[in-house]
Amino acid sequence: MTEEDAMFDPKLTKKKKKKKTGFDLDAAIADSGNVGMDASENSKAEKENMEVDPAPIEDDEALDLESFGKKKKKKKKFNLEELEAALPETKKEENNDNQVEENEVDEIDLNLDFTKEKKKKKKKKDLEELIEDRKENENNENEEPSQWVGSDRDYTYDELLARVFNIMKEKNPDMVAGKKQKFVMRPPQVVRIGTKKTSFSNFTEICKTLHRQPKHLLDFLLAELGTSGSVDGNSQLIIKGRFQQKQIENVLRRYIKEYVTCHTCRSPDTILQKDTRLFFLQCETCGSRCSVASIKSGFQAVTGKRAAIRAKNA
Amino acid sequence: MSIQNLNTFDPFADAIKGSDDDVQDGLVHIRIQQRNGRKTLTTVQGLSSEYDLKKIVRACKKEFACNGTVIEHPEYGEVLQLQGDQRENICQWLTKSGLAKPDQLKVHGF
Numbered sequence: 001m002t003e004e005d006a007m008f009d010p011k012l013t014k015k016k017k018k019k020k021t022g023f024d025l026d027a028a029i030a031d032s033g034n035v036g037m038d039a040s041e042n043s044k045a046e047k048e049n050m051e052v053d054p055a056p057i058e059d060d061e062a063l064d065l066e067s068f069g070k071k072k073k074k075k076k077k078f079n080l081e082e083l084e085a086a087l088p089e090t091k092k093e094e095n096n097d098n099q100v101e102e103n104e105v106d107e108i109d110l111n112l113d114f115t116k117e118k119k120k121k122k123k124k125k126d127l128e129e130l131i132e133d134r135k136e137n138e139n140n141e142n143e144e145p146s147q148w149v150g151s152d153r154d155y156t157y158d159e160l161l162a163r164v165f166n167i168m169k170e171k172n173p174d175m176v177a178g179k180k181q182k183f184v185m186r187p188p189q190v191v192r193i194g195t196k197k198t199s200f201s202n203f204t205e206i207c208k209t210l211h212r213q214p215k216h217l218l219d220f221l222l223a224e225l226g227t228s229g230s231v232d233g234n235s236q237l238i239i240k241g242r243f244q245q246k247q248i249e250n251v252l253r254r255y256i257k258e259y260v261t262c263h264t265c266r267s268p269d270t271i272l273q274k275d276t277r278l279f280f281l282q283c284e285t286c287g288s289r290c291s292v293a294s295i296k297s298g299f300q301a302v303t304g305k306r307a308a309i310r311a312k313n314a
Numbered sequence: 315m316s317i318q319n320l321n322t323f324d325p326f327a328d329a330i331k332g333s334d335d336d337v338q339d340g341l342v343h344i345r346i347q348q349r350n351g352r353k354t355l356t357t358v359q360g361l362s363s364e365y366d367l368k369k370i371v372r373a374c375k376k377e378f379a380c381n382g383t384v385i386e387h388p389e390y391g392e393v394l395q396l397q398g399d400q401r402e403n404i405c406q407w408l409t410k411s412g413l414a415k416p417d418q419l420k421v422h423g424f
Contacts, residue, residue, distance in 0.1 A: 223422075224422050224423060224424075225423060225424060226345055226346065226347040226348070226422070226423060227347075227348065241348040242348065242352075243424060246424075247424030248424070250424050251423075251424055298343050298345060298357075298359050298390065298422075299343075299345070299357055299359045299385075299387055299390045299393045300347070301347055301355050301357055301385070301393075301395055303347055303348070303349045303350075303355060
């Protein structure tokens with residue numbers, strides 16, 4: 001947790017700095033206009049944040065490009081805004097409050113979602129930028145066309161890119177909202193029993209959240225870990241060997257990637273069917289259907305006592 | 315009867331085949347098994363039978379400073395077996411020596 005906190009800190013300050021300038025525009029506008037507008041503007045921006053937060057990977061990449069190109073322009077903008085801005089103190093405080101809330105939400109997300117933990121940490125910064133960018137776009141929307149409407153110059157790449165994304169967002173807001181569907185699930189509870197066995201206590205629960213047969217997941221786990229095991233009376237899985245939660249998580253992640261999420265659209269809304277000895281993954285979202293690898297344990301080396309095996313066979 | 319001289323024959327067929335001397339086809343499964351205590355065992359299954367597994371195991375033993383052996387299996391062919399968790403090592407070594415491409419390697423286990 002301490003690490004996470006440390007990770008959050010620098011961003012927090014950075015965010016605040018940037019945000020203030022971002023919000024100054026709003027504040028300035030509100031100052032000249034009416035005060036009631038400001039509140040709505042704020043809430044709108046916040047909503048925007050919530051929407052953007054769990055953005056999928058492809059989206060990030062695409063938007064990252066945008067942010068790279070944008071930097072120069074942004075700076076120029078801010079200067080102008082700073083000149084204009086006469087910022088009221090009370091509003092700033094409000095903004096801060098909002099930020100705190102947001103951060104809390106973020107943390108909870110991180111805690112719950114173990115499936116994307118790793119990626120997310122790396123992505124965090126990008127997301128921050130993304131949020132900033134979106135907001136920028138929002139603010140710029142009104143000004144943007146006027147930048148080239150009057151003049152005879154060529155459009156810059158950044159302007160066109162921003163324009164296209166704005167249009168996309170306007171035309172189908174579901175795309176942004178629908179794609180963000182995140183796969184949140186509880187982490188596996190793994191406890192050692194004695195020295196040689198490991199218990200996976202919420203095994204059936206996880207099977208239920210994944211909508212998969214416990215037998216299928218059991219087969220996969222045992223084949224991947226190269227051991228034997230079984231489900232006991234309390235519906236917990238007992239695996240032979242020492243395993244830690246992190247390791248089981250890793251294997252589960254691989255299982256989800258191969259047998260739960262759709263290979264085409266990555267939606268977790270899928271059905272696994274058996275058809276002529278092969279397993280097929282049918283996606284409920286995009287309708288694609290593809291075969292998945294069969295579970296094979298492959299070569300198993302002899303790890304026990306050879307004498308015991310010989311005695312059993314004879 | 316066809317006339318031999320008029321047969322369409324590609325003189326460069328061999329050359330094409332030879333240029334990417336890809337003997338390795340199919341996946342190489344790299345697995346780990348737990349033994350007693352904190353000892354582990356790494357198995358490498360699916361290396362092409364064109365390769366001399368004995369030579370490979372000799373090189374691996376020296377490189378990773380571990381013991382190892384080649385096991386003959388009726389279903390899976392020759393399987394490399396190394397002592398300890400050598401999954402990272404064997405992946406790097408196989409790609410570095412050009413015996414298998416990174417996308418042909420499939421690492422199992424935790």
